[in-house]
Amino acid sequence: MRQSTTDFDVIIIGAGAAGLMCALTAGQRGRRVLLLERTDKAGAKILISGGGRCNFTNRGIAPDRFVSGNPHFCVSALRRYTQRDFLARVERHRIAYHEKTLGQLFCDGSARAIVDMLLEECEGGQVTLRFGQGISSISKPDGFRVETNSSVFTAPALVLATGGLSIPKMGATGFSHDVARHFGLRVTETRPGLVPFRAKEEAPGFDASLAGVSLDAIVSFENRSFRESILFTHRGLSGPAILQISSYWRPGASIAVDLLPGIDAAAFLKERKRTRPRASGRAVLSEVLPARLAHVLADIHLPPTEMANIPDRILSALAEHLKSWHFAPLETEGFAKAEVTVGGIDTRDLSSKTMEAREVKGLYAIGEAVDVTGWLGGYNFQWAWSSGWCAGQAV
The missing domain is CATH 3.50.50.60 (FAD/NAD(P)-binding domain)
Incomplete structure (x- = not known):
């Protein structure tokens, strides 16, 4: 017809x-x-x-x-x-x-x-x-x-x-x-674009047990930075700051995550070593981070001992990680x-x-x-x- x-x-x-x-x-x-x-x-x-x-x-x-x-x-x-x-x-x-x-x-x-x-x-x-x-x-x-x-x-x-x-x-x-x-x-x-990231298996600093943890962070890639919340998922990272940076990210590259924006992490850890010498690393990190994330980071980066017994060089290394966690996504979650x-x-x-x-x-x-x-x-x-x-x- x-x-x-x-x-x-x-x-x-x-x-x-x-x-x-x-x-x-x-x-x-x-x-x-x-x-x-x-x-x-x-x-x-x-x-x-x-x-x-x-x-x-x-x-x-x-x-x-x-x-x-x-x-x-x-x-x-x-x-x-x-x-x-x-x-x-x-x-x-x-x-x-x-x-x-x-x-x-x-x-x-x-x-x-x-x-x-x-x-x-x-x-x-x-x-x-x-x-x-x-x-x-x-x-x-x-x-x-x-x-x-x-x-x-x-x-x-x-x-x-x-x-x-x-x-x-x-x-x-x-x-x-x-x-x-x-x-x-x-x-x-x-x-x-504006898409969550998937983590590589055994990605340093990522743990699937953190799914649901959210916190304020600064996420950077090359010359772009966004300060908003990030969210740990079962598969990787999401949240507004992650979605924003995903539009700039390129496969194979890493992003930098400041988990303690506005805080001098090295000064904070060393001050707590002086003022809370008998506290555990978990307890100290829980002051400034969600408890689950604090526990994972302490278990990875600190020895299981009181703050007074942790060398300054170890605290400095943890501070560097907290201020610039380099996360290399496996890929995005796609279209x-x-x-x-x-x-x-x-x-x-x-x-x-x-x-x-x-x-x-x-x-x-x-x-x-x-x-x-x-x-x-x-x-x-x-x-x-x-x-x-x-x-x-x-x-």
């Missing part, structure tokens, strides 16, 4: 954060917008983010908090549509929110409020939204021709907004990257546990102002599909809002 063809001004593929923002922006400009989604609902990652409360942006958005082959690419979009712009939209819809640590903004209630806001604004822009749309082919005989399992659609503009490879169980694929390659755009190396994809459609092939491909008129890429990855804490959502808005203004 011959499929009917429907014409639009713009076709957006992917009804996630970036796709919804692009659709409502273009629709409210009077563009005839078609938003296609392969799954049966919009905003799937929005709904699960922030423990179901959606960390929708951050007060401290700045270009240096994004990872990209071109660190300057994100500047234009982030300046043209800021965190303050999105927050004003949230406030207009009377969505209650609160600020957590480090400028992170969350809904007081369910993340559903953010999705409903975006869908309401899409409706206001008369956006046509179709779910369950498996795409069989995309071509460009003149404008773009998109064939799905039910129809054929055409438009002079096509926006790739299907995200990256992270969390495949929610439908993530490399679709946008494949389409970009089809039209001659480059795609950089992709890898999991299945990654919150984002690092890498993507090469920014050299896109306009930083409009997100349009330089050599393919009418083709746009936004959000996680692009080689721009934000820190943990609302940065990736802001990139979705900003890049989606810029493309929506341009199509």
Whole structure:
């Protein structure tokens, strides 16, 4: 049976954060917008983010908090549509929110409020939204021709907004990257970002019995450092500081962990040797570390004797370990546990102002599909809002 063809001004593929923002922006400009989604609902990652409360942006958005082959690419979009712009939209819809640590903004209630806001604004822009749309082919005989399992659609503009490879169980694929390659755009190396680490067997300083232990720490790799909590798991390390550094880490390398930020470990141990000479190493370390971690470290690094009997050189060696524990991950937990994809459609092939491909008129890429990855804490959502808005203004 011959499929009917429907014409639009713009076709957006992917009804996630970036796709919804692009659709409502273009629709409210009077563009005839078609938003296609392969799954049966919009905003799937929005709904699960922030423990179901959606960390929708951050007060401290700045270009240096994004990872990209071109660190300057994100500047234009982030300046043209800021965190303050999105927050004003949230406030207009009377969505209650609160600020957590480090400028992170969350809904007081369910993340559903953010999705409903975006869908309401899409409706206001008369956006046509179709779910369950498996795409069989995309071509460009003149404008773009998109064939799905039910129809054929055409438009002079096509926006790739299907995200990256992270969390495949929610439908993530490399679709946008494949389409970009089809039209001659480059795609950089992709890898999991904001993801836990797995430890090597017999990794020095790691013990599976520590699973569940959490503490404040400074985690560093090369010239990047993050001070937040880390969490020991049965398989390795997680927690905000670990997730942050994972976006910079490279396989085979080590990270450095300061387990006692703000404390002079050597001075502390030697002072306790003087003031608590009969205390055990376990007891002394338990003053500044979670008990289970203190016991493991004491058993590894200190002889089973009172502090008065431990040579200063041994205390100095332990202090060095506490301030700079070198942990070499076996690997990350992969895209299945990654919150984002690092890498993507090469920014050299896109306009930083409009997100349009330089050599393919009418083709746009936004959000996680692009080689721009934000820190943990609302940065990736802001990139979705900003890049989606810029493309929506341009199509």
